[in-house]
């Protein structure tokens with residue numbers, strides 16, 4: 001029975017026996033303890049597979065009945081080993097994460113690879129439609145940022161099983177001779193500790209952080225102006241070696257509107273008005289970002305004259321009220337489409353004798 005042999009247990013081993021054997025062997029052959037060691041990686045996969053089957057009562061019963069033929073059915077044990085990915089086993093129901101697996105055995109690295117550093121700020125740009133300035137909105141920003149390495153929890157190095165330093169045999173000093181002089185110096189490998197030192201993490205190559213793509217939701221407040229920067233505190237790059245995250249700084253680009261021109265919180269709108277409306281007075285419909293409003297134009301209104309619609313501008317980020325919508329009148333001449341229109345205009349000219357340039 002191959003799988004029992006792999007775990008070094010007998011066929012009547014209890015579930016706790018199987019678990020203990022798995023933990024012992026997984027710790028020895030885990031790829032993070034043996035970076036680059038293909039033989040250890042293959043053994044680890046075999047151990048993980050054996051554990052997967054023997055720790056599951058249903059699969060174990062089947063294996064006890066069919067024996068190694070069960071493995072052959074799955075395309076042979078070699079095939080089974082090949083398809084077995086240890087990262088997947090870490091997510092399986094039976095296995096545990098690397099951290100859990102080793103938590104009770106490893107001493108934490110006493111020193112990290114480096115000093116804690118605050119993560120760098122991340123910069124991003126978003127383009128929003130004009131309407132967002134009036135109503136606010138949510139936008140997703142796709143970032144590629146440093147995240148804390150899951151394998152070493154940001155330490156940049158892996159703790160190793162309690163073991164004496166192979167260089168100094170646990171003494172912490174190495175001896176040498178120069179001529180008649182015998183001297184001893186601090187072991188260069190364990191720095192005098194006498195125990196094996198933590199090894200660099202193979203996932204993050206000792207950085208403590210890995211690059212990862214991430215979509216981050218940005219809430220844009222009403223009143224946002226083109227060029228404003230939104231700071232999402234703690235959403236930047238992860239800090240190295242336990243340092244805090246940097247910030248995410250999002251520059252907002254607000255698209256211009258085809259009618260409204262912005263002046264701080266106020267909006268400026270040029271409104272075409274017929275000469276007859278301006279002369280006689282009228283009620284006209286005015287578009288605003290919040291739907292149409294009615295503006296009463298008094299008789300005798302001149303071109304260029306401005307009217308203010310209170311609080312129909314943009315929300316203010318500072319003040320508690322909206323800005324105004326400033327409506328500037330642009331006079332539109334009537335088209336003189338026929339002889340009657342021209343006759344009326346001539347009649348107006350005959351009674352309007354005032355010099356318009358003297359105002």
Ligand SMILES: [Zn+2]
Nearest residue numbers: 165168187190
């Ligand atoms: Zn040493």
Ligand SMILES: [Zn+2]
Nearest residue numbers: 149152201204
């Ligand atoms: Zn790492």
